[in-house]
Amino acid sequence: MPKKATEAAAKKPAARKTVTRRTKKVEAIQPIELNWDDVATRAYYIHLETGGDPLENWLRAERELVLV
Secondary structure, three states, X not given: OOOOHHHHHHHOOXXXXXXXXXXXXXXXXXXXXXOHHHHHHHHHHHHHHHOOOHHHHXXXXXXXXXXX
């Protein structure tokens, strides 16, 4: 004898809920503001360590300070 629709639905395994993973909010990264004094000081110390071209020292100082 066929089962009633409600009996068949009652014995059916429960549907699985979809799992939603929570992710952390990404913090807004503040842009780095290079200060002339900071770059000049670092370029000066690069000059003391290696000598070289002042422009190259300045550009190297900027690169180093951006990475920090």
